[in-house]
Amino acid sequence: MIEAANLTKYYGNHLAIENVSxxxxxxxxVGFLGPNGAGKTTTMRILTGFIPSSSGSARVAGYDxxxxxxxxxxxxGYLPESVPLYRDMTVRSYLRFLAKIRGVPPTRREARxxxxxxxxxxxxxxxxxxxxxxxGYRQLVGVSQAILHEPEVLIxxxxxxxxxxxxxxxxxxxxxxxxxxxxxxLSTHILPEVNMVCEKVIIMSRGKVVAVDRPQDISARLKGxxxxxxxxxxxxxxxxxxxRQVEGVRDVTAxxxxxxxxxxxxCEPDRDVRDVLAAxxxxxxxxxxxxxxxxxxxxxxxxxxxxxxxx
Amino acid sequence: MRNVLAIAEKELSTYFGSPWSYIIxxxxxxxxxxxxxxxxxxxxxxxxxxxxxxxxxxxxxxxPAMTMRLFAEEEKLGTLEILLTSPVRDVxxxxxxxxxxxxxxxxxxxxxxxxxLLLAWFGSPDLGPIASGYLGIFLLGxxxxxxxxxxxxxxxxxxVAYVVGSVLVLVLWFIGQTAGVLGEKAGAVFRAIAxxxxxxxxxxxxxxxxTILYYVSITVVFxxxxxxSLETRRWR
Numbered sequence: 001m002i003e004a005a006n007l008t009k010y011y012g013n014h015l016a017i018e019n020v021s022x023x024x025x026x027x028x029x030v031g032f033l034g035p036n037g038a039g040k041t042t043t044m045r046i047l048t049g050f051i052p053s054s055s056g057s058a059r060v061a062g063y064d065x066x067x068x069x070x071x072x073x074x075x076x077g078y079l080p081e082s083v084p085l086y087r088d089m090t091v092r093s094y095l096r097f098l099a100k101i102r103g104v105p106p107t108r109r110e111a112r113x114x115x116x117x118x119x120x121x122x123x124x125x126x127x128x129x130x131x132x133x134x135x136g137y138r139q140l141v142g143v144s145q146a147i148l149h150e151p152e153v154l155i156x157x158x159x160x161x162x163x164x165x166x167x168x169x170x171x172x173x174x175x176x177x178x179x180x181x182x183x184x185x186l187s188t189h190i191l192p193e194v195n196m197v198c199e200k201v202i203i204m205s206r207g208k209v210v211a212v213d214r215p216q217d218i219s220a221r222l223k224g225x226x227x228x229x230x231x232x233x234x235x236x237x238x239x240x241x242x243x244r245q246v247e248g249v250r251d252v253t254a255x256x257x258x259x260x261x262x263x264x265x266x267c268e269p270d271r272d273v274r275d276v277l278a279a280x281x282x283x284x285x286x287x288x289x290x291x292x293x294x295x296x297x298x299x300x301x302x303x304x305x306x307x308x309x310x311x
Numbered sequence: 312m313r314n315v316l317a318i319a320e321k322e323l324s325t326y327f328g329s330p331w332s333y334i335i336x337x338x339x340x341x342x343x344x345x346x347x348x349x350x351x352x353x354x355x356x357x358x359x360x361x362x363x364x365x366x367x368x369x370x371x372x373x374x375p376a377m378t379m380r381l382f383a384e385e386e387k388l389g390t391l392e393i394l395l396t397s398p399v400r401d402v403x404x405x406x407x408x409x410x411x412x413x414x415x416x417x418x419x420x421x422x423x424x425x426x427x428l429l430l431a432w433f434g435s436p437d438l439g440p441i442a443s444g445y446l447g448i449f450l451l452g453x454x455x456x457x458x459x460x461x462x463x464x465x466x467x468x469x470x471v472a473y474v475v476g477s478v479l480v481l482v483l484w485f486i487g488q489t490a491g492v493l494g495e496k497a498g499a500v501f502r503a504i505a506x507x508x509x510x511x512x513x514x515x516x517x518x519x520x521x522t523i524l525y526y527v528s529i530t531v532v533f534x535x536x537x538x539x540s541l542e543t544r545r546w547r
Contacts, residue, residue, distance in 0.1 A: 045392075048396040049395075049396055050392055050395055050396050050545070051545050052545060070398050070400070071398075073396055073397060073398040074398040076396065078392075078393070078396045080389060080392045080393065082389045084388050084389030084390040084391075084392055084393060085390065085393075086321075086325075086388075086390055087388075088325060088328055088329075089321075089324075089325075093324070097317060097320075097321045098393075098397065100313065100314070100317035101314050101317050101318065101394075101397050101398070101399050102397055102398060103398060145393065
């Protein structure tokens with residue numbers, strides 16, 4: 001449904017993205033993940049035809065976004081990061097205007113506007129000026145304009161940023177619902193969000209795609225070490241020495257000061273040594289306050305991937 | 312065409328929703344009315360020459376003011392991103408916005424018909440020159456609006472758009488005055504280029520097809536430049 005091939009974009013001399021390639025199948029919900037300045041917005045702007053790429057090409061629903069821009073744009077719903085809306089218009093008149101230029105047939109227009117407002121739960125604000133709405137509701141208006149013309153592809157640039165938690169949940173839910181029939185790309189730097197709504201992650205860093213996979217596969221792939229966190233009370237020196245002797249342990253670090261400390265133990269994967277570690281703590285004469293195996297989450301993966309990039 | 316009308320309709324409703332438009336319209340009518348009253352009373356003429364002279368000069372400043380918002384604001388607020396990623400051609404966006412500003416001008420001119428109506432009430436004016444005069448000022452206004460629209464497409468700052476628009480408009484208006492400095496031949500060329508040279512003919516009831524063509528072409532050229540400017544902003 002979406003195909004990007006070697007997209008490169010320069011702003012003057014500044015290289016924003018380099019050789020970005022990826023594929024998104026019909027019906028997939030894909031998360032674009034990366035820190036600010038990674039090139040997520042630039043990539044999205046190229047896909048939506050807002051800016052041209054310096055080289056490379058992209059196709060949306062089979063149409064080249066540069067040479068068949070109008071056809072491609074007809075099939076894309078887009079919510080830019082800053083959620084730019086006409087503040088002096090009411091929600092209804094705004095949607096009416098966009099329905100016209102997006103080619104929603106006149107007979108279907110009013111019904112569709114109602115549908116979209118109901119889906120985004122903004123019916124109560126239909127006749128309110130957009131400028132008077134809170135950030136969260138403006139975001140919902142932004143989502144409703146993106147889905148107004150029933151596009152095959154939905155591109156949302158950081159749709160949940162800076163709004164209250166209830167509306168975040170609401171937008172995620174809408175995105176999930178839409179993901180059943182639509183192809184969705186959503187950019188974010190909130191990692192749990194990707195786990196919640198996306199079936200595939202594209203991780204970008206410094207203008208490049210550094211990983212494309214399912215969220216769970218990425219964590220599996222990167223599981224080079226298993227980490228344990230131990231909380232114990234007692235002299236640290238003794239315990240550190242003891243822990244280092246445990247078979248499979250690669251590294252131990254202690255955090256905090258005084259009697260009670262937190263220890264991080266890095267071990268070889270595929271072996272559960274919790275019991276051995278617990279015994280080690282007791283044998284060293286310390287009191288064990290807590291012990292848990294640490295699952296690698298997207299946050300860690302992300303740091304690892306981008307660290308790799310820097311090396 | 313559907314898109315052009317949708318955009319024009321949206322912009323027109325923004326015009327009517329803004330107090331700024333009412334102030335501009337009021338000032339336009341007052342300034343034009345002063346010119347009208349002045350000639351009507353001083354020279355005891357039943358023409359709208361005074362109105363045309365004063366209001367055309369006022370339009371020099373009004374045209375860029377009416378259009379400065381149209382692109383600069385969208386650029387600044389980022390709303391252009393949603394507009395230009397919708398399935399509309401750049402030329403449709405430009406025409407829609409231009410049409411809206413032209414509609415606003417038409418509203419102002421229709422309101423100013425009060426002055427010729429006064430003439431008709433109290434005297435028996437020659438309707439020919441009044442009609443041609445109105446045609447002239449409409450075409451002249453279209454030029455100023457297209458120039459203002461072009462200036463607005465260059466920047467995200469409305470003030471900059473206004474200044475650039477005004478300078479372009481003033482150059483096109485006063486360029487004929489340079490004739491004295493530049494000598495006969497160059498002077499004649501510049502006098503022909505200046506839109507001010509041709510304008511008084513309309514008020515006298517003379518409709519020269521060349522002038523109309525000239526006025527319309529300037530408008531088209533600036534609309535074309537606006538489309539181009541919109542295209543290049545994607546590359547900036």
